[in-house]
Amino acid sequence: MIVDLLKEPWPWYVSGPLIGISVPLLLIFGNKMLGISSSLRHACAAIAPFNIQFLKYNWKSEMWNLFFVLGVFIGGFVGGVLLNNHEPVQISQETISDIKSLGINSFDGLVPSDLFNWETVFSLKGFVILVIGGFMIGFGTRYAGGCTSGHAIMGLSSLQWPSLVAVIFFFIGGLLMTHIFTPVIYSWFN
Amino acid sequence: MKNIKFLLVGILFGTVLTKTEAVSWFRIQEMFRFQSFHMYGIIGSAVVVGAISVWLIKRFNIKTIDKQEIIIPNKQFSKGQIIGGTIFGMGWALAGACPGPLYALLGAGYPVILVVILSALLGTWTYAWLNPKLPH
Numbered sequence: 134m135i136v137d138l139l140k141e142p143w144p145w146y147v148s149g150p151l152i153g154i155s156v157p158l159l160l161i162f163g164n165k166m167l168g169i170s171s172s173l174r175h176a177c178a179a180i181a182p183f184n185i186q187f188l189k190y191n192w193k194s195e196m197w198n199l200f201f202v203l204g205v206f207i208g209g210f211v212g213g214v215l216l217n218n219h220e221p222v223q224i225s226q227e228t229i230s231d232i233k234s235l236g237i238n239s240f241d242g243l244v245p246s247d248l249f250n251w252e253t254v255f256s257l258k259g260f261v262i263l264v265i266g267g268f269m270i271g272f273g274t275r276y277a278g279g280c281t282s283g284h285a286i287m288g289l290s291s292l293q294w295p296s297l298v299a300v301i302f303f304f305i306g307g308l309l310m311t312h313i314f315t316p317v318i319y320s321w322f323n
Numbered sequence: 324m325k326n327i328k329f330l331l332v333g334i335l336f337g338t339v340l341t342k343t344e345a346v347s348w349f350r351i352q353e354m355f356r357f358q359s360f361h362m363y364g365i366i367g368s369a370v371v372v373g374a375i376s377v378w379l380i381k382r383f384n385i386k387t388i389d390k391q392e393i394i395i396p397n398k399q400f401s402k403g404q405i406i407g408g409t410i411f412g413m414g415w416a417l418a419g420a421c422p423g424p425l426y427a428l429l430g431a432g433y434p435v436i437l438v439v440i441l442s443a444l445l446g447t448w449t450y451a452w453l454n455p456k457l458p459h
Contacts, residue, residue, distance in 0.1 A: 139342070142342065142343065142344055143339065143342040143343040144343070145343065145360070145361050145362075145364030145365045145368060146364065146368060147343070148339045148340075148342065148343030148345070148365055149343075149364055149365040149366070149367065149368030149369045149371075149372070150368050150369065150371075150372040151335065151339045152336065152339055152340070152365065152369040152372075153368065153369035153370065153371065153372025153373040153376065154372060154376070155332050155335065155336050156372075156373035156376055156377065157373075157376035157377070157379075157380060158332050159329070159332060160376075160377075160380060160387070160393050160395070161380075161385065161387055161388060161393070162328045162329065162332065162387065162388060163325075163328075163329075163387055163388070163389065163391075164387055164391060164393055164394060165329065166395065166396075167373075169421075169422040169423040169426070170422045170447075172422070173422065173443055173444055173447040174447055174451070176444055176447075177444060177447050177448045177451060180444075181448060185451050185452055185454075186454070186455065187450075187451035187452075187454040188448075188451050196326055197326050197329040198329075200326040200327070200329045200330045200333065201329045201330065201332060201333040201336075202333060202423075202426050203330060203333060204329065204330040204331060204332065204333015204334040204335075204336065204337060205333045205334075205336055205337035205340070205423055205426040205427050205430075206333075206337065206426045206427065206429055206430040207330075207333070207334050207337060207430055208333060208334045208335065208336060208337020208338035208339070208340070208341060208427060208430065209337045209338075209340075209341050209346065209426060209427030209428060209429060209430025209431040210430035210431060210432075211334065211337070211338045211341070211430075212337065212338040212339070212340070212341025212342040212427070212431065213341045213346075213427070213428070213430065213431020213432055213433075214430075214431060214432050216338070216341075216342055222344050222347045222349045222350060223344075224347075224349045224350065224352070224353045224358075224359065225353060225358045225359050227356070227358045228349065228352055228353040228356060228358045228359070231352070231356060231358075232349070232352055240349070242433070243341070243344065243346055243347040243348070243349075243428065243431060243433070244347065244348040244349075244419065244428065244433060244436075245348060245349070248348075249348075249433060249435045249436070250435060251435060254435055254438050259438075262417055262418065263418055263435075263438055263439050263442070264438060264439075264442045265414075265417070265442070266414045266417035266418030266419075266439065266442070267414065267418055267425075267438065267439035267440065267441070267442025267443045267445075267446065268414070268442045268443065268445055268446035268449070269410050269411065269413055269414025269417065269418075269446060270411060270414035270415060270418060270420070270421065270422065270425075270439070270442075270443045270446060271414075271442065271443030271444060271445065271446025271447040271448075271449075271450070272407070272410055272411075272414075272446035272447065272449055272450045273407045273408065273409070273410030273411025273412070273413070273414055273446070274407070274411045274421075274422060274443075274447070275407070275446075275447045275450040275451070276403040276406060276407025276408075276410065276411075276450050276457065277403050277404050277406075277407035277408040277410075277411055278398065278399075278401070278403055278404065278407070279398075280411065280421050280422045280423070281366070281415075281421040281422075281423065282421075282422070282423055284398075284404075284408075285366055285370070286366070286369050286370060286373055287373070288398055289370045289373070289374070290370055290373025290374045290376070290377050291373075291374075291377050291395045292374065292377075293397060293398045294400070295398045295399065295400040295401075295404050296398055296404075298400065298404045298405065298408070299404040299407075299408045300408075301408075302404060302405050302408030302409045302412060303408050303409075303411055303412040303415065304412060305408075305409055305412060306408065306409035306410060306411060306412020306413040306414075306415070306416070307351075307354075307355045307412040307413065307415050307416040308355055308412075308416075309409075309412075309413060310355075310412065310413040310414075310415075310416035310417050311352070311355035311356060311416045312355075312356075314413070314417075315416070315417070318417075
């Protein structure tokens with residue numbers, strides 16, 4: 134059955150091109166640049182602009198972007214609930230053993246439940262990993278002027294060299310965190 | 324109502340991100356450890372398809388559905404791509420998600436992600452506040 138096939142994890146050569154197609158779709162539907170992190174700025178401008186110059190602009194004219202991320206949220210429901218195959222993510226054996234060495238032993242969902250639960254969120258461990266991590270995502274993407282979608286996909290697709298610089302530093306940051314800081318941070322809580 | 328089409332593209336984008344497990348904390352760990360081609364295949368093929376599409380749009384002067392010229396503004400270089408890029412990369416590896424997956428995971432039934440989203444909003448607001456003082 135087609136639904137059973139859709140419930141299987143989608144291989145990269147199916148999903149990558151479908152993600153790429155969103156670039157021309159947004160352009161043709163109204164000259165819009167693919168970008169997710171801008172939605173965080175629009176939300177700040179809508180909720181708490183105060184007297185901050187960077188948040189003083191007509192966010193209502195960027196409403197399309199808020200509709201787009203609402204769609205991403207709904208898509209998460211379609212992919213993660215309606216098409217859920219209830220299988221663990223098929224990561225490599227090396228990754229599983231590396232993750233276990235961090236003290237994470239739950240491999241059921243899309244994220245480890247021994248980290249992403251309410252009790253942990255309100256502990257020091259959750260604060261360091263999820264709250265500081267989230268803060269760095271919001272601060273860093275806005276400072277860089279985009280995230281994986283705006284710089285890596287939209288920026289590289291339109292051959293913009295500042296986006297290539299951004300993507301290189303996204304990876305430098307990610308590699309530093311994964312290989313240098315992550316073992317130290319997790320060792321505080323084990 | 325003109326925004327419904329953007330909602331639909333978002334639904335496609337979110338469904339694909341989720342079903343290909345790009346929203347998974349586990350996949351981000353695997354990517355930054357170079358233990359699978361999966362995430363590189365997704366980003367790489369997305370960029371190839373995006374780049375061919377942009378080239379076709381320019382080559383054949385394709386217009387929007389409202390017959391407007393398609394204009395892609397140039398991104399300006401700033402030190403933010405270096406400093407902010409590194410900070411975001413660290414947050415991406417620490418929390419195991421970039422902004423798109425945060426919204427998708429919330430929809431996929433992980434309400435705890437709301438804490439990460441609110442923290443990201445606070446981070447964005449803090450950047451906005453400090454913007455005049457930061458090097459660019």
